[in-house]
Amino acid sequence: MSYSQRIYAGSISRSSPSPNKWVAPPAGLVKINTDASLADEGVVGLGAVARDTEGRVLFSVVRRTRAWWPSDIAEAKAIHMAILWAKKQGLRSVIIESDAQVIVSRLARASIFFSDLDSILGDILSLCSFFHDISFSHVRRDENFVAHHxxxxxPFGYEQCWVNHCPNVVSPYVLMDVLSLD
Structure with a gap:
């Protein structure tokens, strides 16, 4: 067991390979998809959606901020926001899914160095101790439609959260994922 694994008490498991479609989490777990958008110059959008084993939305959250972050920082900030909201909602067993493979891999290994990115990753890992079970998983962008959109x-203001649903503009993508479940 590594030093990082000993100091961060949550059960962190290794990242798993990306599926070809959105896959519901196993019973007792909640899957939270995250993504960041750098579309507008100087504006970063962060998104996260939490779903149960039947694909029902437990919460969806967006944050829009003025920043000049590189994509890895923005993706890490999206994961951080998702974990904070999971904690606020009282979720204790989650799978964090992101299309940022390097970030997912580093979080799964609890790999921290000394950069701006590592400061955010350290914050994420310290939040892991709140959860009974947490894992990080890479997903292809094509299977991350809901968080991407x-x-x-x-949002109305800086950050907005919807509990038990998501905004109408992403509802069709949630429905597509639910219909694709076996």
Whole structure:
């Protein structure tokens, strides 16, 4: 067991390979998809959606902020926001899914160095101790439609959360994922 694994008490498991479609989490777990959008110059959008084993939305959240972050920082910030909201909602067993493979891999290994990115990753890992079970998983962008489109939603204000549903503009993508479940 590595030093990082010993100091961050949550059960962190290794990242798993990306599926060809959105796959519901196993019973007792909640899957949270995250993404960041750098579409507008100087504006970053962050999005996250939490779903249960039947594909029902437990919460969706967006944040829009003025920043000049590189994509890896923005993706890490989206994961950080998702974990904070999971904690606020009282979720204890989650799978964090992102299309940022390098970030997912580093979080799964609890790999921290000394950069701006590592400061955010350290914050994420310290939040892991709240959860009974947490894992990080890479997903292809094509299977991350909901979070991808959610990151582009403009909230009323700085940040907005919807509990038990998501904005109408991403509802069709949630329905597509539910219909694709076996």
């Amino acid at each position: 959610l990151a582009k939603v403009v």
